[in-house]
Amino acid sequence: MTQRIFFAHANGFPSGTYRKLFDSLAPDYSVTCLDLHGHDPRFPVDDNWQSLVQELL
Template sequence: MTASRPPLVFAHANGFPGSSYRSLLAPLAEHFDVQLIDRVGHHPQYPVNRNWANLVDELLHHHLPQSGPVLGVGHSLGGTLMMMAALREPQRFLGLVILD
């Protein structure tokens, strides 16, 4: 029986789609179930607002799996959103890696 890989959810920087990070994250796929958020801040229900609160809501409600905790990884804006989401709902995270 093989143990499943823990989920790693990656949030991109402002202006860079998640898919542009594929080669950076590819080596991690051996150890993690890597999930890229391709776009954040474009959902009509969560328009960009002051202090990114709506983008944190978007991340929590549309991009993080409801099935269990994830390793949240983010670059720049994505890292900020992951940190803010983890502060709001820490039980949904195994840990954070924030890149600048």
């Protein structure tokens, strides 16, 4: 059974930057990524990152 990992990075690199890492986790893990976290104007970066929490949900 494959376990799922949800990956949300905390830097300016797109999730695809980590593809080699994600591929190395297969077949035991399936990685789902949030690309460009913190770049959506609907979820601005604010104190305590509350808007970014909403983006993840």
